[in-house]
Amino acid sequence: MEDLDKIIISEKQSPKIFLSGSIRGGRQLLETYRFIFDTLEEAGAEVLTWHVADPELEKVEMRMTEEEIYARDMDLLARSDALIAEVTVPSTGVGYEICRALVRKIPVLCLYNPDAAVSAMVLGNPDPLLEARAYSDKISLKNLITEFIKNF
Numbered sequence: 001m002e003d004l005d006k007i008i009i010s011e012k013q014s015p016k017i018f019l020s021g022s023i024r025g026g027r028q029l030l031e032t033y034r035f036i037f038d039t040l041e042e043a044g045a046e047v048l049t050w051h052v053a054d055p056e057l058e059k060v061e062m063r064m065t066e067e068e069i070y071a072r073d074m075d076l077l078a079r080s081d082a083l084i085a086e087v088t089v090p091s092t093g094v095g096y097e098i099c100r101a102l103v104r105k106i107p108v109l110c111l112y113n114p115d116a117a118v119s120a121m122v123l124g125n126p127d128p129l130l131e132a133r134a135y136s137d138k139i140s141l142k143n144l145i146t147e148f149i150k151n152f
Ligand SMILES: O=c1[nH]c(=O)n([C@H]2C[C@H](O)[C@@H](COP(=O)(O)O)O2)cc1CO
Pocket: 019, 020, 021, 022, 023, 024, 025, 026, 051, 052, 061, 069, 073, 091, 092, 093, 094, 097
């Protein structure tokens, strides 16, 4: 029985997470996106959109057309088990990705600083697959992320 448990645990795939964070909406929270990325990887998740937390992102994305960026991200979303969005910095792309995830029935966790003016499209959204949580510091941010990904 113990052996069977071990096999089941070792066969458990790491959850694939679509990390969503502002790019053209402003990069001022890049350090927080990096912290979320590191927390997810430490917890055994695979972050498919690692580029969102990449300080060199502009260099890579500059070589891609707008259509290529869109197609790549929609393909990554289709392969994700869940989406985690940092919504403190308002971003058209982040809002769009949240909506697309919900349409595809992919669970979404939105995280934000308590001082942020988060859209009512997130805070007032009754979709049971959407969870929105404020974090006051890195400890609470880490706890919210690790609790959420336990479900996958
Ligand atoms: O170059 C890009 N690469 C890219 O992956 N995105 C996606 C991922 C981010 O979660 C989101 C950011 O949107 P925005 O650029 O509107 O802030 O869109 C967005 C852009 C630029 O709009």
